[in-house]
Amino acid sequence: MTDKQLIKQLKMLKGLEAGGRIQGSWVMASKEILMNQIAPQRSDQPFKEQAQASDSIYYWQYFNNLFKAKVLQPALATLVIAALMLTYSATVSVANASLPGDMLYPVKTTQEAVQLALAVSDEKKVGLQMEFTSRRVNELNQLVRKDDSRAVKVRKINTTAQQISANVKSVQDKLNKISMAAAPNSDVAQVAKSVDEKTFELKQGINEASAGMSEEVKKEVAKDIEEAIINTDNTGTSALGVIVDKYQKGETKISDAEVSTRVAERIKSTELDIEQMSNVVQQVATSTVAAVGQVLNNNTTSTLQTIIDKPQQAKVMIEEAKDLLDQKNFGSALDKIQESQGIVAEVTQTVNTITPVLPTSGQILGTTTTAVIGAGLTPVQATGTQETSESTKTLIKTN
Amino acid sequence: MKNPLGKKILFLKVKNQDTAAYGQFYDLYIARIYRFIFFKINSVSDAQDLTSEVFLKLWQYIKEGREIRNLNAFIYVIARNIVIDFYRRKNQADYSINEKMALQTIDEQKDLLKEQIVSSEMQQLLRGLDNLKDEYKEVIVLKFLDELSIAEMAEALNKSKGAVRVLLHRAMKAIKENISEV
Secondary structure: OOHHHHHHHHHHHOOOHHHOOOOHHHHHHHHHHHHHHHOOOOOHHHHHHHHHHHHHHHHHHHHHHHHHHHHHHHHHHHHHHHHHHHHHHHHHHHHOOOOOOOOOHHHHHHHHHHHHHHOOOHHHHHHHHHHHHHHHHHHHHHHHHOOOOHHHHHHHHHHHHHHHHHHHHHHHHHHHHHHHHOOOOOOHHHHHHHHHHHHHHHHHHHHHHHHOOOHHHHHHHHHHHHHHHHHHHHHHHHHHHHHHHHHHHOOOOOOHHHHHHHHHHHHHHHHHHHHHHHHHHHHHHHHHHHHHHOOOOHHHHHHHHHHHOHHHHHHHHHHHHHHHHHOOOHHHHHHHHHHHHHHHHHHHHHHHHHHHHOOOOOOOOOOOOOOOOOOOOOOOOOOOOOOOOHHHHHHOOOO | OOOHHHHHHHHHHHHOOOHHHHHHHHHHHHHHHHHHHHHHHOOHHHHHHHHHHHHHHHHHHHHOOOOOOOHHHHHHHHHHHHHHHHHHHHOOOOOOHHHHHHHHHHHHHHHHHHHOOOOHHHHHHHHHHHOOOHHHHHHHHHHHHOOOOHHHHHHHHOOOHHHHHHHHHHHHHHHHHHHHHO
């Protein structure tokens, strides 16, 4: 049986009582009963007039409801949405000035997260993350100056420094990913170049923040700050690696003069780090020797041995890098740079294991400006007074 | 009623306790409510009683001033509940449709034969319809016997229009199977 036939039959059913057709006589009777039940007795005439008069009321009511539903409600909804959007953007612009711990700070970070999520390509994400990291460095500087209690300040600084580390590491990963997967017409090296350039700025910013810290704070945040710097350096060098790699493969428009400049800058920066490291090692050595009267475990002495030669090794390596640069052998130059950076990092961390053992210890960290490590490493008496001579204080530009 | 605006105005009046309007409303809905109940009860006299009850109950709701969003949907809710109560009272929840049919159609057929001859074809159709599950039966009755639109059916059954169409499609399939088996 087709649908059509079936429907036809069903419709025929309609007319049968067996198909639920109602009995007309019953309808009339039951209606009368119902009307008597629901309405009190009234004379018909005025009732009819009343009915006619009120019809217009109902039309009015109907169109009123319709208007409310179709016009007012949507309009109201639009207004509400517009107000919300305005409030949101106002909040965001105020939030941009906030620091960790402030009420609106989460708004700032959420906004950043949203921006990141909306960024379509990895290149864009890298750009955004560098921007955000630079904000973190600014916040770091502001936090140092802010009037918080020491514990609070330390916590906030540590968190921010950790965030910086995380960000730059992420940038490094993404950059590597892009460079491997890159389509030939996209210039990944340009992205890498801006990352490389920016890492110098970041590092400088972190060092400035560090310089502004009080001694106690500096001690407690040393580890995280150091890591932030090391990671920033690594990201920068890694970015440089991408530039060199793409240059060698001929996959970039960057000129060899520009590549040269970038490598040279990196060498310069590393040289400063080495210089500073060798000062530190020297200080540690002298103070250790001078503090012979203090408790020195075997561990410390042997560790000292391992780091004494390192500065020289690093210096040799960086000279080699310079030569390779002159020969335009960028790849090998970069390798040397990385090797020497490795030494610096190693020494830094080693020194940190020694210095806590000494009666007073400052924190040793790399800087881009020439630094003299002062306060904290002066030979000390048993009473352990921490005295810093005025001259050394002014020379301190540690982070 | 092909006059949707007029219908809406009528509903407004009814909600405002306009008795004359209620009378018109009654005229409009009596047949379909009766049929709706009849196909669940299968007894003319019981269906009539229950139908009257529905209209009375609805008026009570209106009188109480309770808010009714959708009159069309609401009256079916009342009708459905009244049928449920009826079965509870009669304690016939366990009876299958078939048994109900057996109990009652014999009487019905006797009544009907007085008024009209029910062809065997129609009987077959009726049985096929009755053997359907409730959902399917409802949509077929509403669509082809009461001739409601999909929108009206959706309101009455508290489903989406899409759901109604799917149900209808499946119901047609089921009834065809039923008929071919019989």
